[in-house]
Amino acid sequence: MADSPQITTRSDGLLANSAGNYAILPSGVAYCSGILPDQGYEVVRAELQNWVPLEQAYDFIASHLKSVGRPVQAFGGIELRVPEPLTFDNWSSFNVPYLAKLHEWGLLFGDYSCVCRSNIALDLHPPGATAMCAFSYTVPTTAKAATFLLSGQADIGADGKIIAEGDTSPAAMQRRTRFTIDTVGATLAKLGHSWSETTRIALFHAHEIPELWGAALLGALGEPIRRGVLVYRARPPIAGGEVELEARAIRQELSLPNR
Secondary structure (H helix, E strand, O other): OOOOOOEEEOOOOOEEEOOOOEEEEOOOOOOOOEEEEOOOEEEEEEEEEEEEEHHHHHHHHHHHHHHOOOOHHHEEEEEEEEOOOEOHHHHHHHHHHHHHHHHHOOOEEOOEEOOEEEEEEEOOOOOOOOEEEEEEEEEEOOOOOOOEEEOOEEOEOOOOOEOOOOOOOHHHHHHHHHHHHHHHHHHHHHOOOOHHHOOEEEEEEOOOOOOOOOOOOHHHHOHHHHHOOEEEEEEOOEOOOOEEEEEEEOOEEEEEOOO
16 A cells, blocks of 8 residues: 555654644554644544444544544544454454555555554443444644543554463463553653553453552552543453553543434
């Protein structure tokens, strides 16, 4: 795929999405690690009151962005709920139409996606087909509060290997969780931010994580914990994964009707 003309590489290694007014910490073809709005812009998160099937989500996003005077290139994050975890082969197939849409919207740069993403397999009451539950985008602002968005981080290493694969013992679940905390912390640092600036942390797991709130795990995050953590009984999108962690800093969150 050809590079999008509005995406350029910055001197600090981030990608610049000039049309969408945000910078990207690249990660891979399916999703980026995180986005930072340009000066004078902020990230807004819109949660749907009724989830939209993925194939209908693109028109919904484009229509909403048009209604608020923003181009589709301002789209910077999508949160999906999948019926069940996917094998690596099915994961590749799953991404094909999604990446075709990003290419159409000018949100791919070579082998790098410019959009944050999370795919969560709910353990209770999953959707019958992949659905979008929320998305994020940039808008102009005069507010000074820092905003940013990260992709969900599963217990899967950069080499594609699942941490403690096949093991859901107490020690393994702690190790998986520690990995996601450390990796998200490193991503925040690369974006020039820290846990203290997050406004929402979300954790997804189905097996028990002993001493989750202790000093070795969530307790290590410090002050942000007093704002609470959203915990879901769910798993990452890749079969074998057991823990996923999300973090973001958002000033405006919308609840959108879609029926």
